Amino acid sequence: MRWRRRPEAGAEEPAATPGAGIDLRDVGHEYGDRTVLSGVSLTLTERRVGVIGANGSGKSTFARLLNGLVVPTSGSVLVDGLDTRTQVRAVRRRVGFVFQDPDAQIVHPTVAEDLAFGPQNQGVPAEEIARRVEEMLDRYGLAGHRDHPAHLLSGGQKQLLAIAGVLAMRPQRIVFDEPTTLLDLANTRRVARVIDELEQDVVVVTHHLDLLAGFDRVLVVEDGRVAADGTPAETVPWYVARMD
Amino acid sequence: MPAGSGTFRRVKSRDLAYVALFAAIVAVLGLLPPVNVPGFPVPITAQTLGVMLAGSVLGAKRGGLALLVFLALVAMGAPLLSGGRGGLSVFAGPTAGYLYSWPIAAFVIGLLTQLFWRRFNLAWALVANLIGGILVIYAIGIPFTSLFGDVPLWASFTGSLTFIPGDVVKAVVASLVAVAVRRAYPVIELPSRRATAS
Amino acid sequence: MLSLYVPGRSVVHRAPAGLKLGLLAALGVGLFLTERPAVVGGALVGALAVGLGAARLPWRALAVQVRPVWLWLALLFVFHLLATDLRTGTVAVLRLLALLVTAAVVTATTRVTALVAVVEWLASPLRVFGVRPARIGLVIAMTLRFIPLVAERAARIREAQAARGAYRLRWGMAVPLLVQVLRMAATVGEALDARGADDAPARRPRARPAVAS
Numbered sequence: 001m002r003w004r005r006r007p008e009a010g011a012e013e014p015a016a017t018p019g020a021g022i023d024l025r026d027v028g029h030e031y032g033d034r035t036v037l038s039g040v041s042l043t044l045t046e047r048r049v050g051v052i053g054a055n056g057s058g059k060s061t062f063a064r065l066l067n068g069l070v071v072p073t074s075g076s077v078l079v080d081g082l083d084t085r086t087q088v089r090a091v092r093r094r095v096g097f098v099f100q101d102p103d104a105q106i107v108h109p110t111v112a113e114d115l116a117f118g119p120q121n122q123g124v125p126a127e128e129i130a131r132r133v134e135e136m137l138d139r140y141g142l143a144g145h146r147d148h149p150a151h152l153l154s155g156g157q158k159q160l161l162a163i164a165g166v167l168a169m170r171p172q173r174i175v176f177d178e179p180t181t182l183l184d185l186a187n188t189r190r191v192a193r194v195i196d197e198l199e200q201d202v203v204v205v206t207h208h209l210d211l212l213a214g215f216d217r218v219l220v221v222e223d224g225r226v227a228a229d230g231t232p233a234e235t236v237p238w239y240v241a242r243m244d
Numbered sequence: 245m246p247a248g249s250g251t252f253r254r255v256k257s258r259d260l261a262y263v264a265l266f267a268a269i270v271a272v273l274g275l276l277p278p279v280n281v282p283g284f285p286v287p288i289t290a291q292t293l294g295v296m297l298a299g300s301v302l303g304a305k306r307g308g309l310a311l312l313v314f315l316a317l318v319a320m321g322a323p324l325l326s327g328g329r330g331g332l333s334v335f336a337g338p339t340a341g342y343l344y345s346w347p348i349a350a351f352v353i354g355l356l357t358q359l360f361w362r363r364f365n366l367a368w369a370l371v372a373n374l375i376g377g378i379l380v381i382y383a384i385g386i387p388f389t390s391l392f393g394d395v396p397l398w399a400s401f402t403g404s405l406t407f408i409p410g411d412v413v414k415a416v417v418a419s420l421v422a423v424a425v426r427r428a429y430p431v432i433e434l435p436s437r438r439a440t441a442s
Numbered sequence: 443m444l445s446l447y448v449p450g451r452s453v454v455h456r457a458p459a460g461l462k463l464g465l466l467a468a469l470g471v472g473l474f475l476t477e478r479p480a481v482v483g484g485a486l487v488g489a490l491a492v493g494l495g496a497a498r499l500p501w502r503a504l505a506v507q508v509r510p511v512w513l514w515l516a517l518l519f520v521f522h523l524l525a526t527d528l529r530t531g532t533v534a535v536l537r538l539l540a541l542l543v544t545a546a547v548v549t550a551t552t553r554v555t556a557l558v559a560v561v562e563w564l565a566s567p568l569r570v571f572g573v574r575p576a577r578i579g580l581v582i583a584m585t586l587r588f589i590p591l592v593a594e595r596a597a598r599i600r601e602a603q604a605a606r607g608a609y610r611l612r613w614g615m616a617v618p619l620l621v622q623v624l625r626m627a628a629t630v631g632e633a634l635d636a637r638g639a640d641d642a643p644a645r646r647p648r649a650r651p652a653v654a655s
Contacts, residue, residue: 097636104629121638258631268588321446332545
């Protein structure tokens with residue numbers, strides 16, 4: 001186990017081009033000898049982007065490429081001009097990530113502590129952290145659970161806490177990896193509304209097609225390639241038709 | 245430098261999570277009520293099963309760290325030892341040597357497991373768990389009791405003999421589980437140079 | 443809930459955690475350097491006076507921590523009566539009791555967060571080996587988070603097996619459970635990165651509420 005900090009440019013912000021979006025250039029990814037993604041070239045600048053596709057199609061890897069959780073084995077991913085391979089810290093400050101299973105994302109035992117975790121890592125001053133924690137507790141109806149253990153929350157509340165924990169870091173974009181797959185209908189609708197109201201740009205990987213109704217752009221991932229790319233009105237019916 | 249610097253970075257945080265996970269698993273095993281087995285003189289508690297699993301699933305470093313974290317939590321007053329014991333007083337008690345032995349035992353089991361990893365099967369797993377999970381634990385626990393309570397070594401030794409059958413059962417269970425987990429989700433990754441080094 | 447801390451505002455409560463732990467360690471060494479019943483007995487009386495008097499701890503708070511080894515102490519005493527003599531036996535038992543009570547007083551009067559800070563401080567020389575002390579607090583917090591999670595997943599797997607007719611608790615369930623939580627831990631590792639755990643400044647501002655109690 002290597003706990004030593006790597007000598008990397010960590011603190012200073014590398015030069016970025018705000019508004020350039022996420023640029024994938026001939027991106028491929030392989031795990032061992034298995035090709036998960038290949039030849040993906042596109043630029044995401046829209047406010048609302050959806051990604052759909054069958055299980056194992058590569059969309060989860062696609063999502064992880066967007067904030068450097070996975071780096072491409074060929075090609076490159078640039079976020080506002082920052083390469084996810086060499087400037088991963090700066091990239092992650094810009095792009096937040098919400099996982100499918102909130103249990104895997106909540107790392108502190110109580111609600112308020114977990115909300116403070118991200119900003120603490122960013123070195124945000126304590127008073128500002130406290131302010132953000134209050135804001136998030138209020139906004140997502142968690143104020144009554146401030147010091148409660150996270151495992152006592154309902155599934156929907158946990159996912160809201162996971163989202164709030166990312167928002168407390170003030171990212172400019174958020175990638176969601178199947179945020180509603182483990183939720184019931186009521187909570188799915190609630191999370192959909194929360195995503196809809198976000199001021200940040202979002203990329204949502206999902207199996208819930210009705211989440212994508214108001215989206216600007218929807219990609220269909222199939223066998224590690226982008227098989228369709230367009231407005232929801234164009235791609236969703238095409239995708240559904242292929243399922244029959 | 246392993247292939248793909250992204251995997252290099254991820255390994256660190258994932259190791260932290262694995263360490264915390266096994267510290268938690270040892271704690272949860274302490275919540276299980278002791279099992280009375282007919283013919284056995286003392287009830288079997290599950291906690292040292294966690295020690296064995298930590299070593300044989302995570303390997304030496306991470307397994308040993310998991311037990312250190314667990315003991316740190318106990319020292320801070322979390323009543324996580326079987327029977328709801330905790331706090332600094334358990335580290336001053338006569339049987340505290342067994343607690344101190346846990347991180348070392350997990351480390352030794354992990355070390356042996358890594359050594360046997362390429363040909364790891366039930367037999368090798370048993371060797372690792374019997375040496376690390378029983379020999380090491382008693383080699384530390386028995387002299388500690390004897391020193392701490394001012395009793396001769398033989399008395400401390402015979403007193404602990406009753407626990408050995410239960411520990412053998414645990415070593416068998418831990419070995420079965422470790423072999424199955426290795427097949428389904430191997431966590432230990434050997435550095436490639438080990439192939440030539442040993 | 444997951445702690446033996448007893449809230450209070452006494453001098454003992456407010457004393458620095460590092461000082462309390464240091465004194466406990468010193469006592470642990472010091473008591474083994476003497477064989478005089480008066481010194482060892484005095485240490486026990488002193489520990490009780492600090493705990494019950496100065497710190498105003500309830501009897502129960504101390505008894506809870508000492509009770510588990512009660513039987514062992516009795517056996518030890520009997521052994522010494524038979525094998526050595528009354529004086530040696532008394533000293534051996536009083537010595538252990540004094541240590542146990544002192545440790546119980548420290549545990550009951552010190553917040554978990556304060557103890558975590560001491561552990562991080564003690565670990566700071568390990569920086570030489572590349573260990574970052576702030577990580578220790580994080581791993582401890584994650585462990586507290588994982589304990590109910592592992593218990594819950596275990597219960598769920600048990601239900602799933604019961605639904606398929608396997609009613610008895612079997613060790614076979616350990617394998618699917620372990621694989622499931624190992625997978626989850628791998629994702630937690632990703633989440634740590636995504637939430638900037640790797641971004642942490644060398645000294646994190648810590649303003650977190652008490653972990654438990």
